[in-house]
Amino acid sequence: MLYQEKHRPQLHFTPKENWMNDPNGLVYYEGEYHLFYQYNPLASEHANMNWGHATSTDLYHWEEHEVAIAPDELGTIFSGSAVVDKNNTSGLFESDSGGLVAIFTQDGASQQQSIAYSKDKGRTWMKYEGNPVIPNTKIKDFRDPKVSWHEDSQQWIMVLACGDHMQFYGSPNLIDWTYLSSFGKEYPSYDGVWECPDLLYLPVENRSKKEWVLIVSINPGGPNGGSAVYYFTGSFDGKAFQPNEKPEDTLKWADAGKDFYAAVTWDNTEDTYWIGWMNNWQYAGVSPVSPWLSAMSLARKLSLYEKDDDLLLKQEVITADSDAEVISYPGATIESGETESYEIGDTAQIDVQLAKTTGNSEWGVTFTTDQDEAFRLVIDKQSNSYTFHRDQGITDFSEDFPTEVKGSLNKEAVKTLKAIVDKASIELFLNDGLSAATNTIYPEGTITQLEVFAVNEAVQVENITWTKLHSIWK
Ligand code: FRU
Numbered sequence: 001m002l003y004q005e006k007h008r009p010q011l012h013f014t015p016k017e018n019w020m021n022d023p024n025g026l027v028y029y030e031g032e033y034h035l036f037y038q039y040n041p042l043a044s045e046h047a048n049m050n051w052g053h054a055t056s057t058d059l060y061h062w063e064e065h066e067v068a069i070a071p072d073e074l075g076t077i078f079s080g081s082a083v084v085d086k087n088n089t090s091g092l093f094e095s096d097s098g099g100l101v102a103i104f105t106q107d108g109a110s111q112q113q114s115i116a117y118s119k120d121k122g123r124t125w126m127k128y129e130g131n132p133v134i135p136n137t138k139i140k141d142f143r144d145p146k147v148s149w150h151e152d153s154q155q156w157i158m159v160l161a162c163g164d165h166m167q168f169y170g171s172p173n174l175i176d177w178t179y180l181s182s183f184g185k186e187y188p189s190y191d192g193v194w195e196c197p198d199l200l201y202l203p204v205e206n207r208s209k210k211e212w213v214l215i216v217s218i219n220p221g222g223p224n225g226g227s228a229v230y231y232f233t234g235s236f237d238g239k240a241f242q243p244n245e246k247p248e249d250t251l252k253w254a255d256a257g258k259d260f261y262a263a264v265t266w267d268n269t270e271d272t273y274w275i276g277w278m279n280n281w282q283y284a285g286v287s288p289v290s291p292w293l294s295a296m297s298l299a300r301k302l303s304l305y306e307k308d309d310d311l312l313l314k315q316e317v318i319t320a321d322s323d324a325e326v327i328s329y330p331g332a333t334i335e336s337g338e339t340e341s342y343e344i345g346d347t348a349q350i351d352v353q354l355a356k357t358t359g360n361s362e363w364g365v366t367f368t369t370d371q372d373e374a375f376r377l378v379i380d381k382q383s384n385s386y387t388f389h390r391d392q393g394i395t396d397f398s399e400d401f402p403t404e405v406k407g408s409l410n411k412e413a414v415k416t417l418k419a420i421v422d423k424a425s426i427e428l429f430l431n432d433g434l435s436a437a438t439n440t441i442y443p444e445g446t447i448t449q450l451e452v453f454a455v456n457e458a459v460q461v462e463n464i465t466w467t468k469l470h471s472i473w474k
Pocket of ligand 1: 049105144
């Protein structure tokens with residue numbers, strides 16, 4: 001078997017072939033979750049961007065469709081969003097029952113915002129004759145419109161990434177847009193560019209209230225190099241976003257791994273779900289896979305969690321595999337300096353539950369392959385951080401790949417650890433999703449073992465489960 005086929009994800013969406021990056025146009029409509037995405041139908045390189053298309057009824061099993069939106073004389077089709085125009089505010093539909101409208105950037109001589117509409121559940125799209133709906137304003141990076149309906153002000157709101165800040169626009173009909181406000185110039189963007197924004201209104205799980213969240217993808221400038229997603233919490237009044245965080249505050253990263261980017265949420269759902277591109281612009285173009293290039297992360301349900309007067313993003317991963325076999329391992333005390341091994345597979349959900357957390361413990365888990373490669377996660381309460389090591393397997397395609405990946409524990413001792421292992425990636429969720437880290441890996445062998453190790457204190461495992469997830473591909 002070619003190593004490339006060996007690394008084809010079995011639990012994550014990949015196009016059958018060719019290049020994919022950001023998720024686009026995420027919308028739930030008439031029983032289907034739509035996943036459009038940045039796609040080059042001709043080659044495994046970032047060029048000639050179209051919107052590829054897949055649908056799902058459970059956010060987990062995906063079916064790929066024909067390309068949905070193709071380039072025209074205004075340019076290629078960059079990232080954007082889609083909404084259900086329920087009341088036909090746009091007038092683009094014959095009946096009052098409306099349809100789907102996509103809002104996206106066209107990358108031509110400059111970047112401008114255009115719209116298209118679909119009357120057949122997203123299968124085919126007509127471009128609006130009057131495109132662009134927001135022409136270029138001489139800003140070089142002017143892209144990735146994310147639109148949603150704002151109930152209180154009874155208008156569509158667009159948040160748009162503009163290099164080192166975001167702009168907000170309002171519209172009654174998705175066609176005529178009025179500039180409302182800007183946010184973020186005084187906040188750090190390092191050497192990077194702000195991309196793929198999102199504006200969310202999320203429940204605070206342990207309080208009875210909701211808060212606004214502004215999502216920012218930044219590239220480069222991520223905590224471990226290259227691309228990453230961070231967020232602000234605050235308020236939004238239909239005109240401007242007011243953050244709780246000050247410019248000098250530590251940035252809050254949504255996912256501390258190196259491979260979770262351009263994540264945005266589905267429109268028209270009751271709970272809030274998002275998905276990200278499982279790659280990093282540092283090495284996306286040279287990732288050692290073929291004939292496809294890149295996978296999406298798994299979808300995750302979002303909420304906020306209040307801790308020490310701070311609001312943290314919580315992500316619960318979605319796996320819809322109701323008849324997966326679950327192997328349960330009994331509890332064990334692992335003395336400091338010792339290791340305990342458990343058999344696992346390489347398309348698996350692993351859940352480790354500790355009986356109690358300990359003071360300043362350092363401990364962790366290692367995923368090992370039948371060729372003795374080790375992918376190690378070290379959790380260190382004292383330094384309030386965790387480190388993932390992926391310097392084994394195939395790494396020589398980029399010097400940025402095998403470096404250590406560090407995340408913050410948010411001052412929480414780790415009680416639960418969930419890992420989704422899928423051939424060429426490990427998504428980690430600590431403390432029920434209060435910390436997340438998504439990383440690709442390219443082992444030569446097959447992951448067969450989980451080792452739990454204790455460094456300076458005994459670790460009391462309550463139980464470990466290995467859920468044998470089935471491939472999502474028929
Ligand atoms: C983010 C991004 C977007 C842009 C798209 C182009 O990964 O750079 O800002 O719209 O990719 O494919």
